[in-house]
Amino acid sequence: METTTRDTLADPRRTWRIPDDRRLPALEPYADDVRRLPSVTVRETLWDTDDRALAFAGIELLHADPLDAPRQVDDAGDGGGDGGDGSSSGGDGGWSVDRGQGPEAVGVPGAPLPRDPVEAVLRGRPVRPVRVRDTTTTLVRLHGRDGRLRAEVADVRVDEGDRDTALLRSARWWALTDDGGPGQVVRAVERAVTDAADDDGRAPGDPVPTLAPVRRPVTGGSERPRPGSAAAFVRGVLAPLRTELLAVDPRVRADSDDVVHAFRKALRRLRSVLAAYRGALDSDLTESLRARLRSTARVAGVARDAEVLRDRVEHTVAMAPSGSVDTAVLDHLRAAAEADRRAAVAALRDELRSGAWFGALDQLDDLVDRAPAGTRAKQDAVAFTTQRIHHERARVRRALDGTDGLPADGLEPLHDVRKAARRLRYALEAAGDVPDVGKRRLGRFRRVQETLGDVLDAEHAAVSYRRLAAAAAESGTDTFGYGVLAMVERRAAEHHLDDARRALGQLHRAVRG
Secondary structure (H helix, E strand, O other): OOOOOOOOOOOOOEEEEOOOOOOOOOOHHHOOEEEEOOOEEEEEEEEEOOOOHHHHOOOEEEEEEOOOOOOOOOOOOOOOOOOOOOOOOOOOOOEEEEOOOOEEEEOOOOOOOOOHHHHHHHOOOOOEEEEEEEEEEEEEEEEOOOOOEEEEEEEEEEEEEEOOOOOEEEEEEEEEEEOOOOOHHHHHHHHHHHHHHOOOOEOOOOOOOOOOOOOOOOOOOOOOOOOOEHHHHHHHHHHHHHHHHHHHHHHHHOOOOOHHHHHHHHHHHHHHHHHHOOOOEOHHHHHHHHHHHHHHHHHHHHHHHHHHHHHHHHHHHHHOOOOOOOHHHHHHHHHHHHHHHHHHHHHHHHHHOOHHHHHHHHHHHHHHHHOOEOOOOOOEHHHHHHHHHHHHHHHHHHHHOOOOOOOOOOOHHHHHHHHHHHHHHHHHHHOOOOOOOOHHHHHHHHHHHHHHHHHHHHHHHHHHHHHHHHHHHHOOOOOHHHHHHHHHHHHHHHHHHHHHHHHHHHHHHHHHO
């Protein structure tokens, strides 16, 4: 029985499109040991919404079904009476998601349909089986005299049927995979396959052939903005921001490492662009979207603060006087901070499953796909961008006015300056090739964000330690260690504030220069 695996081989480095039923050439002359494995067929069911939302987004949600135990699916297309969420899917198959770079396993075999990886596209809508795909692979493995696997040639055929129309699409290709080492075997096999295929083949790094993607039909709507106009500029900025947001959404649902920070940053950048460049697109829609995103950002902010505190505990203890924080206090802090983080992230995941979040994504799609015109939609993009950035510079100046660049009345003025500087920075970064309107000072804006962020993080940690101390006191726990940690963070905030004042002084001069 064949036991050699593909683990030592890289991904296919060359593929050939095959337009007919021709057979692979005889490869026995090129290796000491050639083994032809029996063909294996995998059946996959593609799931999607009735309006094919996943297909139009370039995503495939697949369930692999053993052919000897086909899945029972209700003819009505509701997944066997499970409400369209796949909860009654059984068998030994597994779920996967393919975003164009190959399928990635999600969930566990036999489990209900995992919606979270694609919920940002589904947005609460039910899914059902829409197509069935059979992939039949025949492998020929070539071994050297020492028994080592040198190369592998795959003959792959895909047949795909649409459940609604009974249409059938097919594709076939050959693929060569090798062990990465030089050798006559691989070169000879490559020449033989190329000659038999009557095709030069795709070079290394090219994508493996697949069936053509499903394309969204052209529908009516707003006229596309004129190139070079303010509306076209803003639409061009929003499109990649939407892509970034949709990419990070599934990672938040999966609670990936440091993903809340990335999600919060994507929200901030999107909100800043909508605010800084208002007027190019429909104001009612942009302001409504900003309000929806602001609500989600608040929930994400709580989760991020909890994440930062969890990660700061060890650092704060390390800065405290030796012996001032005993093991019991440290263990309680670790557990309490992680519990707070988990609760905050769970609340954020609930927010991402809400109708409010789905509505925000729908509005963002409307802005990008339709680009509804605002009052300044037809203005020249360069003139519009320059004016809006000057407006944002004035906003920063107003935040600094009355403080001489050194806010000292609590944290709120610092926070206001930080938000204004951040919005100006994101507006400048979005400006792209627009003639210089202050982009050379981006480093100063970034420095202000970082230093003020350090102040606010330390202050938040001090407040959190006092809150945890109050909770501990109710259970009769000694709170001396908590007070020490709060004091350490308060001193850290004062130290960071000195750096922030220097950065604010530079910002004060920059926005007036």
